[in-house]
Amino acid sequence: MSRRQPRMTSSGQPIRHTPLGTKMWNYRGYYLMFVPVVLFVIIMHYWPMLGVRFAFYNYRAFGAKTFIGLEHFRTMFGEKGFWTAFKNTLELSIWKLLITTLTAVVASVFLNEMNQMFAKKTLQTVIYLPHFMSWAVVAGIFSMILSPNAANGMVNGMLQDMGLKTQMFLQDKTLWRPIFYIINIWKETGWGTIIFLATLSGVNPELYEAADIDGATRMQKIWYVTVPALANTIVVVLILNLAKVMNLFESVFVLYNSAVMDVSDVISTFIYAKAFAANPNYGYSTAVGLFKSLVGGALVLICNALSKKVRGRGII
Amino acid sequence: MKRKLIAAVLTAAMAMSLVACGGAKDAGNAGGGDAAPAPAGGSVDQASGEFNLDKVVLVINGTLTANLENRQDAFVEQWQDAVGVPLEIQQVDHSGYADAVGRKFVGGDRMDVILLSADMYAQYAPTGALWDMTEAFENAKFHDKIKYPAVNENLYRDGKLYGFAPAYGNGCVTYVKKAWLDNVGIDPSTIKTFDDYYAMLEAFRDGDPDGDGSTGNTFGTIAAGYISEEAPYINYLPEFWQDAYPAILQDENGKWYDGFQTDASKAAIQRLAKGVADKVIDPTTLTNGTKDARESWFSNNQTGSAGAFTYWAGTWYQTLTDNLTKNEVDPEIVELEPIQEVGAYINREAPVFCIVDDGDGDNTREQAIFDKFFETMMDGGEVEMLWLYGAKGVHWSVDADDGFTTNPGTENEKVYGPYEQGQFHLLPTPNDPNSVWKKNAIDPALVIVPLEGEYAEYSDESSLMSEGNKFFTSHMKDAPSTPASELFTTYSSDIATARSKAIAAVVVDGKNVDEAMADYVNEVGDKVTQICDDLNAKAESK
Structure with missing residues (x-):
């Protein structure tokens, strides 16, 4: 009967195994400190998850809850509005992600090229600021700027002064999405540059010196040195944000209206409308929410797999 | 030792925060979800x-x-x-x-x-x-x-x-700025039909009603949405909706049907679309809330404003006048008698x-x-x-006093009082001393149980509020009843959204009204039918 060999360190010393109980006692201060954290997570994050069971119940504000199995899911999949919202969520989120990532990369590259520190810092501050505005304020600002009333709306006033046709920017189905992306670019590009600028600060200056020696122009240095240096970070940012595409809500909620609902209603606004209707069926809202979470969870797993493939390690 | 102490303090702090998060809830009495019937108050x-x-x-x-x-x-x-x-x-x-x-x-x-x-x-x-x-x-x-x-x-x-x-219930009447009417040379008493009304809106659009020296920067009318979110739905643009009532309602035989799918509603939507295309309706109407519409109408900057505005009768007649005064805009407004196609303004439930x-x-x-x-x-x-009226001595009084002055030192200065002992009078609004308090939660002109004894004399007949209420009551009709059924409750929100979408499709996108109506039927037609069938079955079983 062979005896189990003790595990050894690289220098050949046996690794001593301390029983778990002893370890916990030795570090009891930390474990004690950790207990409230565990309790907090359980109560605030896991306990509410028990609410997903209501996806299988007829659950209204009044009257008894009744188990109805998958009925809500059947209703949901048969509802045209749900599929419109689902499609809009994916389209809006993914395009928004691609566009804002691209603009953040471009802005980072240009900021990185700026030598005048005061101008660089000022510009950075200016483009960061919109990130700290709430979406309600942003919507108010752009609603005024883009007001279809040409006497009050700056953009339509200019169009009218130039003899052009005024536009209903936030009420027109063909214009709403481009405007939505532009507002997102304005609000989030600055913030998005932080991670790319951090990456660029770590690029070896010798690469630029070598490029100079090789006679590279400024644009060639950007294209052959800066952009490749950012490639890995771009992929990571895209992957990490892909997991969040189902969470689109606030930016849409404050900007949409009945005229553009077909191109703007997303899963979260769909749930909101169902949850705050008169005598809502919370079971149905929960079912849609559960579906959204499942899709979100699947996206996280896909992103994790992609991350492993691209970076050699996962994100979870 | 120090580290252990810090650990213990942090642990206690987090534990306290958890306890705080789980604080006792106020005793409830509504029967919601898992909540058991609450202890009686x-x-x-x-x-x-x-x-x-x-x-x-x-x-x-x-x-x-x-x-x-x-x-x-x-x-x-x-x-x-x-x-x-x-x-x-x-x-x-x-x-x-x-x-x-x-x-x-x-x-x-x-x-x-x-x-x-x-x-x-x-x-x-x-x-x-x-x-x-x-x-x-x-x-x-x-x-x-x-x-x-x-x-x-x-x-x-x-x-x-x-x-x-x-x-x-009260309802809305159409107010028109008197100065605008004068500037475009229209006598409000000549506005009898929709054509007259529309001509007035066009005059506001084309002329210089605000007197700023330029034309084409004003609108005919403005509203909070083409259709209101709550009954009676059509009260903010009655001249355009006319005889249409886009809701589930009963016909003369007591049968429930969808008023939105009628020819009258289709015609109304087309009128709205024409009004927007002709720029007589302010295009912000689609997304306006009531506050947006009001503030645009009585704004200090009348460029981009509108001449006509349909809003609540009585108290708001006074409030709109006060706001125009406050914003240094000519405050005189005219209450327009209902045009022939409207017949009477709607008294909401x-x-x-x-x-x-x-x-x-x-x-x-x-x-x-x-x-x-x-x-x-x-x-x-x-x-x-x-x-x-509110609190005695705060919002109103019957004590003798020297009165008060609103907007002192301006051209809108107005002196109220003095008042004798026992004379009922309203006091300045607590948060705005330049306007007079009007009412509290119940409109005195609309209350169904009259004041008695000494209080029976307590009223302010001289105010615009009182005049406005009299005008409304002499030009009103009751709104149709809102149906009550569980199915209606369940689907009403979806149906309202589909109606708004259909209207917007015609008014904003220029979609054919029949196609928009087909989309509406496709989206919520089954739900509407279920509600009507349910209501009719109940009516028959009685």
């Missing part, structure tokens, strides 16, 4: 058998004008002194009121009395959330003093009354005060709330005055 007196309320919790929207900025504390104090029960007011913004009430029900928050619009009443009445006050109402001391009994008779659902309307049923099967507590809240509200005296 008070106790039964063993000797007399009467229920002693610990307090009355009132949930109300902006209808209560004595809000926190306008000395609500004085109103509450005087109410408590008169009634003998503490009053807790939970006032919620008008715009989010329906959502907030829904959340309170589900959250099990304590609500004793809630104010509900006609739509909300129709939605909540069949749910069992509201107390059946039929018997209490019919035996009420004020019952025989009601001068407009039809207001509450219309609130019965399947023979039961779940709410009480202390005033009739009255908002109602309801008692939330605690679901314990015992009516003692609810009856106590009725006695303390509703009986006193309609006492014809001290407490009714509180609901009509």
Whole structure:
């Protein structure tokens, strides 16, 4: 009967195994400190998850809850509005992600090229600021700027002064999405540059010196040195944000209206409308929410797999 | 040792925060979800058998004008002194009121009395959330003093009354800026038909009604949406909707049908589309809330404003005038008589005060709330005055005083008073000394139980508010009843959204009205049919 060999360190010393109980006692201060954290997570994050069971119940504000199995899911999949919202969520989120990532990369590259520190810092501050505005304020600002009333709306006033046709920017189905992306670019590009600028600060200056020696122009240095240096970070940012595409809500909620609902209603606004209707069926809202979470969870797993493939390690 | 101490302190701090998060919830009485029927708010007196309320919790929207900025504390104090029960007011913004009430029900928050619009009443009445006050109402001391009994008779659902309307509904009338009419040379008395009305809007669009020296920067009219979110739906643009009523309603035989799918509604939507295309309707109308529309209309900068605005009668006649004055715009406005195609302005179904049923099967507590809240509200005296005009000495007075001056030192300066002892007069608004207080939660001109005794003389007949109410009551008709059924409650939100989408598709996108209507039917037609069938089946079974 062979005896189990003790595990050894690289220098050949046996690794001593301390029983778990002893370890916990030795570090009891930390474990004690950790207990409230565990309790907090359980109560605030896991306990509410028990609410997903209501996806299988007829659950209204009044009257008894009744188990109805998958009925809500059947209703949901048969509802045209749900599929419109689902499609809009994916389209809006993914395009928004691609566009804002691209603009953040471009802005980072240009900021990185700026030598005048005061101008660089000022510009950075200016483009960061919109990130700290709430979406309600942003919507108010752009609603005024883009007001279809040409006497009050700056953009339509200019169009009218130039003899052009005024536009209903936030009420027109063909214009709403481009405007939505532009507002997102304005609000989030600055913030998005932080991670790319951090990456660029770590690029070896010798690469630029070598490029100079090789006679590279400024644009060639950007294209052959800066952009490749950012490639890995771009992929990571895209992957990490892909997991969040189902969470689109606030930016849409404050900007949409009945005229553009077909191109703007997303899963979260769909749930909101169902949850705050008169005598809502919370079971149905929960079912849609559960579906959204499942899709979100699947996206996280896909992103994790992609991350492993691209970076050699996962994100979870 | 130091590290252990820090660990212990941090642990204690986090534990405390957890305890704080799980603080006890206020005793609720709404039957929501898992929430068990809450402990009743008070106790039964063993000797007399009467229920002693610990307090009355009132949930109300902006209808209560004595809000926190306008000395609500004085109103509450005087109410408590008169009634003998503490009053807790939970006032919620008008715009989010329906959502907030829904959340309170589900959250099990304590609500004793809630104010509900006609739509909300129709939605909540069949749910069992509201107390059946039929018997209490019919035996009420004020019952025989009601001068407009039809207001509450219309609130019965399947023979039961779940709410009480202390005033009739009121409605909207079309106001036009007098200076604008003068500038474009139109006499308001000549506006008799839709064509006349439309010509006036076009004149506002094409001329220089605001007198700023340039043309084409003004609109004919503005509204908060092409269709209102709550009944009576069409009251902000009645000239365009005319005889259409885009809701589920009954025909002359009592049969329920969808008024939105009628030719009248299609014609109305096409009129709206033409109005927007012709730029006589301010295009912001689609996304405007009531506040946006109002503020644009009486804005200090009249460029981009509109000449006509359909809004609430009575109090708002005064308020709109006050705001124009405050913004240094010519404050004279004309109330337009309804055009022939409209016939009469719509008197909405009255908002109602309801008692939330605690679901314990015992009516003692609810009856106590009725006695303390509703009986006193309609006492014809001290407490009714509180609901009509607010707190004595704060919002109104009968004491002798030298009066006051609004907008002193300006061209709009106006002197009020002096007043003799016993002479009823309203005082300056607490949060705006340049305007005179108008009313509290119930419009004195609309109240269904008149003041009595010494209070019967307490009224301000000289005000624009009073004039506006008289104008409205002489040009009004009642709105159709909102149906009450569980199916209607369930689907009403989806149907309202589909209607708004269909209207926007025609008005904004220029879609053919028949195609837009087909989309509407495709989206919610089944739901509408189910509701109508359900209502008709119920009507036939009676």
